[in-house]
Amino acid sequence: MKAAGIDLGGTKIELQVFDDDWQVADRRRVPTPQTYPALVAAVVDLIQWGDNSTGAALPIGIGAAGLVHPRSGLTLTANLCASGKPFPQDIMTALGRDVTYVNDCRALALSEAVFGAGRGHHSVMSLILGTGTGGGLAVGGKLLTGPTLTGGEYGHTSAPAHLIAAYDLPLFACGCGRVACIETYVSGTGMGNIAKAVTGKDWTPPDIVAARHTDDAARKVWEIWGAMVGDLIHTLTLSVDPEVIVLGGGLSQIDGVAETMMEAARQAQVADYDVPPIVLPQGGDTSGARGAAFAAYQEHSHV
Numbered sequence: 001m002k003a004a005g006i007d008l009g010g011t012k013i014e015l016q017v018f019d020d021d022w023q024v025a026d027r028r029r030v031p032t033p034q035t036y037p038a039l040v041a042a043v044v045d046l047i048q049w050g051d052n053s054t055g056a057a058l059p060i061g062i063g064a065a066g067l068v069h070p071r072s073g074l075t076l077t078a079n080l081c082a083s084g085k086p087f088p089q090d091i092m093t094a095l096g097r098d099v100t101y102v103n104d105c106r107a108l109a110l111s112e113a114v115f116g117a118g119r120g121h122h123s124v125m126s127l128i129l130g131t132g133t134g135g136g137l138a139v140g141g142k143l144l145t146g147p148t149l150t151g152g153e154y155g156h157t158s159a160p161a162h163l164i165a166a167y168d169l170p171l172f173a174c175g176c177g178r179v180a181c182i183e184t185y186v187s188g189t190g191m192g193n194i195a196k197a198v199t200g201k202d203w204t205p206p207d208i209v210a211a212r213h214t215d216d217a218a219r220k221v222w223e224i225w226g227a228m229v230g231d232l233i234h235t236l237t238l239s240v241d242p243e244v245i246v247l248g249g250g251l252s253q254i255d256g257v258a259e260t261m262m263e264a265a266r267q268a269q270v271a272d273y274d275v276p277p278i279v280l281p282q283g284g285d286t287s288g289a290r291g292a293a294f295a296a297y298q299e300h301s302h303v
Contacts, residue, residue: 005293008064010079016289059300061292063107100296106136106290115137116282125242130249133183155183230264
């Protein structure tokens, strides 16, 4: 066995054990507890179960939403009862050994770069469009990280003023405390924000997607959302110029969304320069845990 990875979400925690070919050899899933002590205990219990099932203390990676402050070690997360807590350290203290803690958007980037849709490319970016917006960057099969550990929080860059003005959109407050973050326009919640501003209706993304070819108002919302996403991709391309962008999150499952985003990115790009291919992930429900497991394997093996 190579390593184990945990996909830690707001409703479920799943541990996956990976064999020497990086295929899932075993897995176990439990509901996510809603109190902090129970959350720590559940993660520790899963790791101990993995140790017992393999007969070895494998490198273990945990992929979860949010950030860990590089100085204080405190966690900032919206979907777990761990904000303001030294979550990774409490897990390691209870477990008695080290773990690798990775943002889930970064874990997807690493998994897809090494095993999935980005395989064979030197620079692979993930772009997650779900309840929130984020991503990560893998270069040469390793996550690119910096001293603040905030790289990849694309959703909290500023929305484009020219599009806000062109479509007469309001400035939406973001959960991070800022105003007009791009996440408030391009996430699933953001698409709903646009719909409310443009139509006055409380449409959900599935409502908009279902009506985008037949209803003029839904078509307008889809157009604005696409323009916003295209501008975000334009910014990411000018900043990083990745060889490929791998989509993730609930909105990535919309039929034809990658093609819509490619065209919107072309419209936003400088002159007639190309844009990176935008592709769907290949790892399915293993991507997050496998990326976290591989990060732990790299850290443990110094590869």
